[in-house]
Amino acid sequence: MKILIAIGSKDFSTPTLRLGMKVAQAFHAKTTIIDVGEKISEFSSHLVELAHDQMESWDFDPPGVDVLEWAFNYLSDNKLIDAKQIEIGFPRSRLIDDGEDRKLVYLPGTVCENVNLILRNGDIVAELRDEVQVGKYDVTILGKSRKRNMSHDLLQYINSSIFVVNNYDNQKFDKILLPLNEASGMMKVAKYAIRVALALKIEIEILTVLENKSSNQIKSYNYNKVVKLIRRSGVQYAIEEKEGVVAEQIIKKADKNKIIVMKASSMSPIKRYFKGSIPLSVMNACDVPILIVK
Amino acid sequence: MLGFSNISLSNFLFWATQKKWFLYALGLGVLLLSLPTPHDLQIKAKISIIILIVSLILIIKEPIPLPAVAIFILIAQIYGGVDTVDGISKSFMSDAVFFIMGSLMLAVVIIKQGWDSRIALGILKFTGNKTAGIALGFLSISAVLSSFIGEHTVAAIMLPIGMTLIRFTSANPSKVKNLSAVILFSIAYGCLIGSVGTPSGGGRNVIMINYLNQAGISISYFEWMLRVYPFIFIQIPIVSWIIMKTFKPEHRILDSSVRKLVIKVARSRAITGRNTLTVLIFILILSGWVFFSEKFGLGTIALTGVFLYLLGGFVKWSDLNKHTHWGVIILFGATISLGTSISKTGGAMWLADQLVYFLGTFMETIPFFREFVIIVVTTSMSNVLSSSATVAVLGPINLNLVPEILNIGLLTAMSSAFSYFTAVAAPACTIVYSSGMIRAKDFIKIGFRVGVISILLLIAYVNIYWPLFT
Numbered sequence: 112m113k114i115l116i117a118i119g120s121k122d123f124s125t126p127t128l129r130l131g132m133k134v135a136q137a138f139h140a141k142t143t144i145i146d147v148g149e150k151i152s153e154f155s156s157h158l159v160e161l162a163h164d165q166m167e168s169w170d171f172d173p174p175g176v177d178v179l180e181w182a183f184n185y186l187s188d189n190k191l192i193d194a195k196q197i198e199i200g201f202p203r204s205r206l207i208d209d210g211e212d213r214k215l216v217y218l219p220g221t222v223c224e225n226v227n228l229i230l231r232n233g234d235i236v237a238e239l240r241d242e243v244q245v246g247k248y249d250v251t252i253l254g255k256s257r258k259r260n261m262s263h264d265l266l267q268y269i270n271s272s273i274f275v276v277n278n279y280d281n282q283k284f285d286k287i288l289l290p291l292n293e294a295s296g297m298m299k300v301a302k303y304a305i306r307v308a309l310a311l312k313i314e315i316e317i318l319t320v321l322e323n324k325s326s327n328q329i330k331s332y333n334y335n336k337v338v339k340l341i342r343r344s345g346v347q348y349a350i351e352e353k354e355g356v357v358a359e360q361i362i363k364k365a366d367k368n369k370i371i372v373m374k375a376s377s378m379s380p381i382k383r384y385f386k387g388s389i390p391l392s393v394m395n396a397c398d399v400p401i402l403i404v405k
Numbered sequence: 406m407l408g409f410s411n412i413s414l415s416n417f418l419f420w421a422t423q424k425k426w427f428l429y430a431l432g433l434g435v436l437l438l439s440l441p442t443p444h445d446l447q448i449k450a451k452i453s454i455i456i457l458i459v460s461l462i463l464i465i466k467e468p469i470p471l472p473a474v475a476i477f478i479l480i481a482q483i484y485g486g487v488d489t490v491d492g493i494s495k496s497f498m499s500d501a502v503f504f505i506m507g508s509l510m511l512a513v514v515i516i517k518q519g520w521d522s523r524i525a526l527g528i529l530k531f532t533g534n535k536t537a538g539i540a541l542g543f544l545s546i547s548a549v550l551s552s553f554i555g556e557h558t559v560a561a562i563m564l565p566i567g568m569t570l571i572r573f574t575s576a577n578p579s580k581v582k583n584l585s586a587v588i589l590f591s592i593a594y595g596c597l598i599g600s601v602g603t604p605s606g607g608g609r610n611v612i613m614i615n616y617l618n619q620a621g622i623s624i625s626y627f628e629w630m631l632r633v634y635p636f637i638f639i640q641i642p643i644v645s646w647i648i649m650k651t652f653k654p655e656h657r658i659l660d661s662s663v664r665k666l667v668i669k670v671a672r673s674r675a676i677t678g679r680n681t682l683t684v685l686i687f688i689l690i691l692s693g694w695v696f697f698s699e700k701f702g703l704g705t706i707a708l709t710g711v712f713l714y715l716l717g718g719f720v721k722w723s724d725l726n727k728h729t730h731w732g733v734i735i736l737f738g739a740t741i742s743l744g745t746s747i748s749k750t751g752g753a754m755w756l757a758d759q760l761v762y763f764l765g766t767f768m769e770t771i772p773f774f775r776e777f778v779i780i781v782v783t784t785s786m787s788n789v790l791s792s793s794a795t796v797a798v799l800g801p802i803n804l805n806l807v808p809e810i811l812n813i814g815l816l817t818a819m820s821s822a823f824s825y826f827t828a829v830a831a832p833a834c835t836i837v838y839s840s841g842m843i844r845a846k847d848f849i850k851i852g853f854r855v856g857v858i859s860i861l862l863l864i865a866y867v868n869i870y871w872p873l874f875t
Contacts, residue, residue, distance in 0.1 A: 147737040151835065151839065152467065152829045152835060153467055153470065153471045153556075153733070154730075154733060154791050154829075154832065154835075155829070155832040155836065156472070156556045156730065157509075157728055157729065157730035157732075158512070158560075158561065158832045158835070158836060159835055159836055159839045161512065161513065161516055161561050161728050161833075162516075162560065162561035162564055162836040162839065163839065164516075165516055165521070165561050165564065165565055166564065166568065167563065167564075168565070169521075169565035169568070171565060171568055171569075174841040175513075175839070176837060178461075191829075203537055224686075237423060240419065261621070264422070267415065267419075268415065268418070268422070269420045269707075270412070325409065351521075379411060380414040380415040381413060381414055381416055381418070384418050385699045
């Protein structure tokens, strides 16, 4: 399992890093923490690079290094990296340009396999997409953007599961909401939900939304298998059935205290691009963390 | 769908999203091409204007790499029959392109020489320890230096000096936000103000000289300075005052931080014979620009300097190669070529006529309206494009607006330096913004004030001072 955690600043990324590292810990995953800095106009990019070289000669770090240092300190304070590395401190000198327009440093991890810190510059969706493709990540964890189109672009173009950490607070979120349906791949979604529930020590609430409650199709073989898996995992769970429009019911049920774990849309990318999807509607409307499993 | 996998469809959609501005620009180009050609416009001129519009969108939005835009401009002119292959090739390479190439390379040499410590000491000796004096010092030194060696070079040299002073004042940047803005805007705006002072201050000046030469007008280095340099001295105190008033600094006196900076600089390496030689070579280049640029061209002299630095081993070719953005050089070559084509085909004259047709009455009746329009249009474009590209595309059009070609040329070059409004408008602004110590919205806050005052000052300047030359 490989997890990519995208952070942006010390002021706003603490919940993302905290939840991201908990999830990484639950999966014992190889983890990469990435900061994508602002895109620099091509007109000035070489000159800015030259200015940054000059800044370094006056002992100033290029922008973004402070964010990685803050992430390092978080890992260090929570003993998520090797003790020797903590003793040495932030390995500024080992932050090297790998020739792929990114700077990176490897850290030996303790609770997860290892942790990489990466610095890139450019359009956030394009850079994350590139990083996911190159690194073959399974989950990308990031904070919610104020830009409405961002959720759409992330779901549409990033080829990994997406975990958007929105207003995350340790105390507040006491349940995982797991909307189940008949689509294939629900077992994978359930496995992710179980891992997260175990990591955060919270229970799962399975939600099935029927357009018409009288139809009993939902409790099929697949459905029963998922419930069985959750039961066997030892995680506390509850099942609820609702009738109505799927997205609306999920949004209503999620309220302000549930982390949503749901399956990505299986529509074709073209249909999804023009029509949108249930996960996208939920993501746009909800103020809670949401993991969309691909 | 049609045998395509979901991944390939997703890849295609991603490509289309990333390149949407390219597709819009292309669509607009095709639409304009299909519209009937006005009776007073040649088809070649129409095509060159359409290429200009498409290229402007591509340069501003950057959906494709800038070198690709350059290649598009060149091949579109040839396929569109605007000029022959030979004609386009000739207009592509000019002294202005030589100068931009030489200037970018000289920046690498100069920045690597460690002149920054000496400059820091110079500023502090000159300014004392009051914040207002230091800000004025940063702005003045940046302006004077950038008038000779280019805004981007000076911004890169001055930025760490300013940042060090800020860090010595407080290790916590959030406690000195206003002071940071004062120091860094003094550097950025100083560089912009100074960059029009002499022809060698920026690529835009040389591009304008190139167009003036094509129009049969020659202007020497010294004559340019005589006409433009006083404006720098007018702007310096006023802009410095505006910066201080806009961002009231947290500390009025920077006594201890100045002392710490002096100690730090004093500990830096001593001047070596090689450092002195690099300065001597630069003085040689500067003398060449002043005395021989009309004969040999500014670009040739800049490249001579680069040759001497390489010959003396003051810089490695690998360093020059790494830090010189060849794509930008090609793009300037292409935009100058397009500007020349628009001028040659009559497109520039047609565009100027349209402007006169719509605004001519106001230009005749309202005092200073003509200058106001030129300055506002040029300033607006340079804030979203780049000053050199603005001059490259607007130059030929503006020169067709009125009979006083030299004045209009200088006015265009000067107002193209008013890139105060955005962090991406000029390399100097992008460089200080990249420090992370100022915010994008700070540019709007201060840029509007400095921009409006500069426009008014320039209108007054050209109407009071330039008539003395006639």
